[in-house]
Amino acid sequence: MSDILEITKPSAWVGCLGCYNSGSLNGAWVDGLEAGDISKAVKLRIGEPAIYGDNCPVCIKCGSDEFWVFDHEGFGGLISGECSPSEAQERAELLASVEEGEREAFTAWLATGGSQDLEEFRDSYLGEFDTYTALAEYFIEAGALDIPDYIRPYFDYEAYGRDLSYDFTEHGSHYFRSN
DSSP, rough: OSSSOOOOSSSSEEEHHHHHHHOOOOOEEEEEEGGGGHHHHHHHTTTEEEEEEEEEOOOOOOOOOOEEEEEEETOOOOOOOTEEEEHHHHHHHHHHOOGGGGGGHHHHHHTTOOOOOOHHHHHHHHEEEESHHHHHHHHHHSSSSSOTTTTTOOOOOHHHHHHHTTTTTTTTTTTEOOO
């Protein structure tokens, strides 16, 4: 079983920070791709927001204009803890830009400390292997070392895999070139 977080549709619980600091929970779950639209979250749970200035929503319960993401799910480890609604939306947009078949590997990449740059992820990703020994076997089969067939039974794949572990990173059976 993989220790990578399952990615479902990203959603964020956006609430009024003023109410929270006063001991009340007023907010709503919203689609992560729309978390930055505070007016939508406020309308769902708190009620029609009062608007002032440049369409800045204000909580009708306490008058605060500060909103925060207090909980989230489906971000695959891109967010840890609380964050701003705009940050949640940015992370959801990043996840949406990753192809469905790459999402698990991408979250593994991030767990290894990789950047959020998709091109860097794609350049670094090698594939999914059970062990470094399996990665070594893959490299030998792909021709990384020119080893005659009659010598291959004597080749120490485990030792070669151990050597590869210095130049590659693994998380949840996903292997990446180290930077």
